[in-house]
Amino acid sequence: MEKWKRNLFILYVGQFLAMASMSCVTPFLPLYLQQMGLTNHDEVLLWSGLIFSANLVTAFIFSPIWGRLADRHGRKVMLIRSGLGMAITVTLLGFATSPVHLLLLRLVNGMISGFSPAAVALVATNTPKERSGYALGTLHSGTVAGTICGPLIGGFMADRLGFSAVFFYLGCAIFIATLIVIFGVRENFVKKETTEAKTDFRQDFKKIVSHKPIGPLFVSAAIIRAAMTGTLPLIPLYVQQLATSQENLVVLAGVTSAAMGFANMLSAPQLGKLGDKYGSHRIFLFSVFGAVLFSIPQAFVSELWQLIALRFCTGACLAGMMPSVNTLIRHYAPEGMESRTYSYVSCSLFLGGMLGSLGMGVIASWFGISMIFIGSAVLLLLNNLWMKWTVFPVVKHDREAATLVSGQEVYK
Numbered sequence: 001m002e003k004w005k006r007n008l009f010i011l012y013v014g015q016f017l018a019m020a021s022m023s024c025v026t027p028f029l030p031l032y033l034q035q036m037g038l039t040n041h042d043e044v045l046l047w048s049g050l051i052f053s054a055n056l057v058t059a060f061i062f063s064p065i066w067g068r069l070a071d072r073h074g075r076k077v078m079l080i081r082s083g084l085g086m087a088i089t090v091t092l093l094g095f096a097t098s099p100v101h102l103l104l105l106r107l108v109n110g111m112i113s114g115f116s117p118a119a120v121a122l123v124a125t126n127t128p129k130e131r132s133g134y135a136l137g138t139l140h141s142g143t144v145a146g147t148i149c150g151p152l153i154g155g156f157m158a159d160r161l162g163f164s165a166v167f168f169y170l171g172c173a174i175f176i177a178t179l180i181v182i183f184g185v186r187e188n189f190v191k192k193e194t195t196e197a198k199t200d201f202r203q204d205f206k207k208i209v210s211h212k213p214i215g216p217l218f219v220s221a222a223i224i225r226a227a228m229t230g231t232l233p234l235i236p237l238y239v240q241q242l243a244t245s246q247e248n249l250v251v252l253a254g255v256t257s258a259a260m261g262f263a264n265m266l267s268a269p270q271l272g273k274l275g276d277k278y279g280s281h282r283i284f285l286f287s288v289f290g291a292v293l294f295s296i297p298q299a300f301v302s303e304l305w306q307l308i309a310l311r312f313c314t315g316a317c318l319a320g321m322m323p324s325v326n327t328l329i330r331h332y333a334p335e336g337m338e339s340r341t342y343s344y345v346s347c348s349l350f351l352g353g354m355l356g357s358l359g360m361g362v363i364a365s366w367f368g369i370s371m372i373f374i375g376s377a378v379l380l381l382l383n384n385l386w387m388k389w390t391v392f393p394v395v396k397h398d399r400e401a402a403t404l405v406s407g408q409e410v411y412k
Contacts, residue, residue, distance in 0.1 A: 003186050004127045008135050010184045011119040012142040014083065014177045018115040019146030021090045021170055024154030025052065032163045033099055047099045051106050053354065058110030060350040064201055066114030067121075067343025074189040075122035075339055076181070078114055083178030085112030091171030094164035116143060117342040124330040125338050126188055132330050133280055137272020137323035141265040144319070147229070148261025152254045208341050211334050216390035217325055220383055221345050222352030224321050227291075227379040230356025231372045232257055238369050242304040252304065259308050260315030268319035272327075280324040281387070281395050287320030288384045295380070298373040328391065 025032070030048050038044050070078040089109040096102045120139060127135040157166045209215035236253035243252055275283040294313040301307045326345070333341040356379075360372045 004123075004131070004135065007126060007185050007187075008123055008138055010177075010180055011079075011123060012139060014079065014181055015116060015119055015139060015142035016146040016149075017170070017174050017177050018082070018086060018113070019143050020150035020153055021086055021109075021174060023147050023150035024166060024170060025093075031158075032102075035163065036096075036098055038099065047103075051099065051102050054103055054106040055110040055113075056350050056354060058107050059113045060110075060347050060354075062111050063114060063117060063343045063346045063350070064204075064340065067117055067340040067346075068201070068204065070114075070118050070121060070339035070343075071337055074187055075118045075125075076185055076187040076189070078118040078339070079122070079181050079185070080178060082113055082115040082118065083174060083181060085109075086115070087171045087175035087178060090167050090174060092167075094167035094171075114343070114346075117346040118339060120326060120345075121339040121342045122185070122187055124326065124342070126186075129330075130276060133272040133275035133283075133323060133327045134269055135272070136326040136330070137268040137270075137275070137319070140272075140323045140326065141268035141319065144261050144268070144315075145265040148232075148258050148264070152258050155254060204337070204340055205344065208334060208337060208344065211332050213391040213394045214329065214332055214341065216386065217329055217332075218344060218348045220387055220391070221322065221325050222348040222355070223379055223383040223386070224318075224325070225349045225352030226356030226359065227376045227383070228318055228321075228356075229353045230360035230379075231376055233357055234360060234364055234369055234372055237364075238307070239304060241369070242301065242307060244304075256304070256308050256311060259312040260318070263312045263315035264319040266319075267316040268323055271320035272323045275320070275324055275327055279395075280327040281392050283320045284324040284387060285384065287317045287324070288380050290314075290317030291321075292377045292380050293317075295373050295377040299370040328395070332394075 029051060030044050033044050033047050033051075038047065066078050066082070086109060089105050089112065093102065093105050093109075096105060120136065123135050123139050124132060153170075154166050157169065161169070209218070235257050236249065239253045239256050240249055243249060271283055271287065291314050294310050294317060298307055298310045298314070301310065326342075329341055329345060330338070360375060363375045364372050
């Protein structure tokens with residue numbers, strides 16, 4: 001197996017486990033808190049929100065720090081650091097005896113994260129450019145699969161083995177995946193002697209966004225995440241409205257949520273290949289059109305199977321968006337600052353996820369839960385216009401310039 005393919009396969013598994021560890025507590029966190037002695041319903045809701053969001057907040061803050069270190073010392077080192085740290089903190093979650101312990105451990109877990117941007121940067125910089133769309137699409141499918149399937153795995157294991165066992169087995173899986181990264185991943189990294197130590201994070205950010213169209217791509221990534229994940233917390237309530245029987249609601253909600261992730265996982269590599277062949281910006285446009293087409297009818301379904309089918313089709317279309325953005329960032333990121341650039345992409349995704357969940361909650365409370373799908377479609381349409389105005393003119397100019405210089409297209 002070629003080195004870049006081996007790296008991709010290993011990091012796909014690592015991405016899946018890393019994202020699953022962040023989302024696996026969703027279906028049983030309130031029950032775990034009740035087991036610890038919380039009996040007041042409002043207290044359970046408050047602590048659940050704090051504990052779930054704690055991971056995202058610290059990951060958002062510390063992601064640029066790990067990206068900076070990855071550019072200096074290599075992405076593989078950051079993968080190992082993050083993997084070992086998450087294995088320890090996730091395992092310790094099973095030994096927590098109070099909500100405060102859970103909150104602190106989730107804060108630490110987010111603090112030492114950084115697996116995702118390091119993995120994306122390593123794959124982007126160690127994959128042939130003509131295969132980068134396929135590679136980043138495949139890696140993205142692992143991210144989405146972990147995010148969507150994490151709650152399913154957590155709920156199933158908690159039901160069969162108990163709450164604490166979920167964290168123990170997931171921690172062991174992350175540790176094994178880290179060992180495979182140590183012995184299986186190979187990175188072509190040459191440390192460059194520069195005066196970079198004299199720069200700070202603000203200067204780094206200014207330099208990165210000065211490379212057009214990196215800044216607009218950050219905004220686009222945040223909008224995509226807001227549209228994609230903002231509806232997820234409210235899916236169980238919508239399923240409850242549509243289900244003819246109130247039995248097995250947790251399973252039905254899990255299947256409905258996982259349908260989008262499963263489709264995303266299947267189609268992302270194929271759309272990445274098409275991006276390599278026809279241009280990532282073109283795949284982005286068609287993906288947005290398809291996602292909007294399948295999102296709007298979800299607000300008007302009358303049967304649960306209709307919602308599941310539409311979520312599956314939407315997930316297949318969404319798979320073409322973030323890989324396209326990552327491929328464009330790979331092309332325009334400043335040389336030697338790839339990890340930092342992807343770390344800011346990660347920050348954009350965390351921010352988009354938080355704002356999306358908040359915004360969809362407001363829409364559901366004001367206009368009804370079915371309107372969240374209209375809100376998601378509107379976000380995607382706005383993002384399409386944003387990309388047409390800010391990103392695609394730069395891509396078109398560069399392609400035309402490359403054609404004039406070499407007589408052929410060197411970037412699509």
